[in-house]
Amino acid sequence: MLGVSVATAALAQRARMEVLAEQARRRARRLGRSVLVSVTTELKPRDPLALFARGVGVTHNRLFWSRPADGLAVAGLGAAWSFAASGPERFALAAQAWRELVAHAEVAADPTLPFSGPMAAAGFAFDPDRPALGHWDGFADGLLLLPRLTLATDGQRTSLTVNGLVGPTTSSIQLHLAAARRLRDLLGRTWRAPQIDAGLELRDALPPGVWRAMVAAAVAELRAGSLEKVVLAREVRARSQSPFDPAATLEALRRDYPDTFVFALARGGRTFLGASPERLVSLQGRTVAASSLAGSAPRGSRPAEDAALGQALLASPKDRVEHAVVTRMLLDALREVCADVVAAPEPTLMRLHNVQHLFTPLTATAASGTSILDLVARLHPTPALGGQPREAALAWIRQHERLDRGWYGAPVGWIDAQGQGEFAVAIRSALVGRYEASLFAGAGIVAASDPEREERETEIKLRAILGALGARGAEMFTTEAQRTQRGLR
Numbered sequence: 089m090l091g092v093s094v095a096t097a098a099l100a101q102r103a104r105m106e107v108l109a110e111q112a113r114r115r116a117r118r119l120g121r122s123v124l125v126s127v128t129t130e131l132k133p134r135d136p137l138a139l140f141a142r143g144v145g146v147t148h149n150r151l152f153w154s155r156p157a158d159g160l161a162v163a164g165l166g167a168a169w170s171f172a173a174s175g176p177e178r179f180a181l182a183a184q185a186w187r188e189l190v191a192h193a194e195v196a197a198d199p200t201l202p203f204s205g206p207m208a209a210a211g212f213a214f215d216p217d218r219p220a221l222g223h224w225d226g227f228a229d230g231l232l233l234l235p236r237l238t239l240a241t242d243g244q245r246t247s248l249t250v251n252g253l254v255g256p257t258t259s260s261i262q263l264h265l266a267a268a269r270r271l272r273d274l275l276g277r278t279w280r281a282p283q284i285d286a287g288l289e290l291r292d293a294l295p296p297g298v299w300r301a302m303v304a305a306a307v308a309e310l311r312a313g314s315l316e317k318v319v320l321a322r323e324v325r326a327r328s329q330s331p332f333d334p335a336a337t338l339e340a341l342r343r344d345y346p347d348t349f350v351f352a353l354a355r356g357g358r359t360f361l362g363a364s365p366e367r368l369v370s371l372q373g374r375t376v377a378a379s380s381l382a383g384s385a386p387r388g389s390r391p392a393e394d395a396a397l398g399q400a401l402l403a404s405p406k407d408r409v410e411h412a413v414v415t416r417m418l419l420d421a422l423r424e425v426c427a428d429v430v431a432a433p434e435p436t437l438m439r440l441h442n443v444q445h446l447f448t449p450l451t452a453t454a455a456s457g458t459s460i461l462d463l464v465a466r467l468h469p470t471p472a473l474g475g476q477p478r479e480a481a482l483a484w485i486r487q488h489e490r491l492d493r494g495w496y497g498a499p500v501g502w503i504d505a506q507g508q509g510e511f512a513v514a515i516r517s518a519l520v521g522r523y524e525a526s527l528f529a530g531a532g533i534v535a536a537s538d539p540e541r542e543e544r545e546t547e548i549k550l551r552a553i554l555g556a557l558g559a560r561g562a563e564m565f566t567t568e569a570q571r572t573q574r575g576l577r
């Protein structure tokens with residue numbers, strides 16, 4: 089089947105949904121709790137980002153996830169079920185809640201379709217023990233969100249999934265169906281990304297110079313020998329004259345950063361979004377893939393300059409140390425729970441529009457019954473975002489960084505009914521409100537780091553998201569030092 093129209097799919101789904109709902113109702117009575125019903129059908133190709141865009145103002149929860157270079161994209165609207173956890177056990181609590189939900193679900197899915205069956209989006213806080221500063225309300229330490237409606241494509245085929253809960257006494261399936269129908273009506277509408285015309289005003293969350301001083305303090309500590317590496321982040325606040333449009337930003341990100349994970353989770357008026365080049369971990373069957381990504385250099389404007397910068401990065405002892413710390417930690421952590429753990433022998437370059445990185449892919453075989461969330465719990469935070477040794481680095485960050493990372497730098501991704509899934513590290517990201525956005529970027533600090541160079545590195549990393557939010561020309565320079573140099577203040 090090449091896909092059918094929305095109307096036909098809706099009719100087929102309604103009938104199937106009602107049959108399953110009746111079975112679920114009986115099961116719910118027996119179990120004394122609600123049971124999930126999930127139906128997936130094939131649709132004619134359409135763009136999930138358009139559904140994400142159209143859902144604004146219609147539902148509180150919207151999500152988007154894609155790997156543009158692979159043709160993969162998924163959008164979800166509404167919440168058929170959600171789960172929030174707090175504290176350090178947030179991964180285990182989320183894994184258990186999800187296992188219990190799907191264990192008794194009534195599912196009609198076609199495994200040959202992309203993202204078939206119930207699929208929850210998941211996001212986590214970087215550090216549940218951080219000092220919370222407030223603007224991350226609604227983004228729990230751990231959040232699972234099963235949309236009422238999911239539209240997904242792998243570039244070849246497109247699937248539509250409707251999810252709903254059936255209670256033991258009264259059935260809420262009618263309500264779910266009505267809500268899903270309302271959301272499904274949005275599918276037919278056309279959408280074109282509007283021109284982004286922002287006019288941004290930027291300022292650092294910390295007073296000028298304070299970030300560099302903090303890096304200098306970290307370097308002193310690293311040279312004293314108690315730490316091997318610590319990653320320090322900056323927050324830059326952007327104010328726009330016209331309202332931000334997250335869907336337009338996602339469109340720009342997928343165009344300019346096709347080799348990244350382009351993601352968004354909108355909760356009411358605020359959207360956490362980004363284009364991360366860093367896969368934390370994926371699990372497909374028993375095959376595990378992870379990546380070490382650390383060590384950065386700018387892109388050159390001409391091919392020869394670009395190649396020279398890349399070669400210098402590959403040969404830089406400081407960057408090789410930063411990188412090796414991450415690869416070693418990933419190898420050790422995966423070996424505790426997986427077989428056949430292999431890392432590429434040497435890092436290669438990952439080249440993105442704004443920056444190039446040292447990159448080492450890793451693969452492994454998981455024990456059967458492993459959930460992607462078990463792997464996430466073990467790997468987060470890697471020393472690409474935390475440091476080494478992990479606990480000492482986290483303590484240093486908590487004490488000195490003076491910002492609330494919230495979900496920045498933390499796992500974001502999805503999990504399916506079999507416990508398979510994929511998580512990216514939420515970098516190159518921002519928390520976007522109507523007129524205000526908080527952008528985040530960090531850099532790995534080792535004993536050989538130089539504060540000014542590290543600040544420049546965060547600058548380059550910030551450009552991805554700044555450009556996609558509509559910054560132009562001079563607005564791309566976020567640091568006081570850069571603006572002064574260019575006579576911009």
Ligand SMILES: C=C(O[C@@H]1C=C(C(=O)O)C=C[C@H]1O)C(=O)O
Pocket residue numbers: 319366381382383384410445472473515516528529530531532533549
């Ligand atoms: C911390 C960030 O990026 C991480 C740090 C890198 C580095 O220090 O070289 C490179 C890639 C990422 O693992 C960020 O983009 O905010």
